[in-house]
Amino acid sequence: MSATAAAAYLPSATRIASGQEKPQVRLSTWAGVDEAKELQAVVDRVNQAATTFEIVSEPNPADYYTRLQTTISGGNAAGLFWLSQEYVAGYADRGALLDITDRLTPDAGPAANLADYYPSVLQTPSTTIGPGGCRGSASR
Numbered sequence: 560m561s562a563t564a565a566a567a568y569l570p571s572a573t574r575i576a577s578g579q580e581k582p583q584v585r586l587s588t589w590a591g592v593d594e595a596k597e598l599q600a601v602v603d604r605v606n607q608a609a610t611t612f613e614i615v616s617e618p619n620p621a622d623y624y625t626r627l628q629t630t631i632s633g634g635n636a637a638g639l640f641w642l643s644q645e646y647v648a649g650y651a652d653r654g655a656l657l658d659i660t661d662r663l664t665p666d667a668g669p670a671a672n673l674a675d676y677y678p679s680v681l682q683t684p685s686t687t688i689g690p691g692g693c694r695g696s697a698s699r
Contacts, residue, residue, distance in 0.1 A: 581613045585637035587630070588616065589623035614639070631655045644677075 590598050595618040602614045617637055619626050624646070630636040631650075642650060650656050663671045 581609070581611065584612050584614050584639055586614050586616050586639040587623075587627060587637035588618050588641045589620055590616075590618040591620045594618075595620075 586602065588595070588598065595616065598618075599616055602616050606613050623641075627636065627640060636655070647656070651658075663673065669675075
């Protein structure tokens with residue numbers, strides 16, 4: 560899959576059965592019925608293991624980029640969303656993606672090694688977008 564996801568916490572929270580609140584992180588994708596079902600199985604496993612957040616999948620197979628741009632413009636974009644690599648720099652230049660430069664520098668994990676990624680996908684003139692071109696909406 561040439562898609563990447565983007566991450567940022569949203570202020571909304573959901574009440575879970577144990578009485579604790581977990582922030583919901585919305586994931587917008589262009590997944591069709593079969594792909595969305597497969598993705599939901601992964602999301603369910605992540606949610607089962609996660610103690611501090613819950614991912615809510617929002618598949619939008621029709622007119623995905625039109626809907627995404629509308630939600631970004633309206634300030635209601637999902638915190639995670641898929642982007643094809645050719646769109647990453649444009650969304651970053653418009654301020655729709657969160658700059659994660661300061662988060663990668665202290666991270667010793669293998670995903671933070673920028674040498675493993677294509678620079679044209681990761682970089683704009685002043686921003687590191689993220690491994691694989693991933694990062695979330697700069698919801699403010």
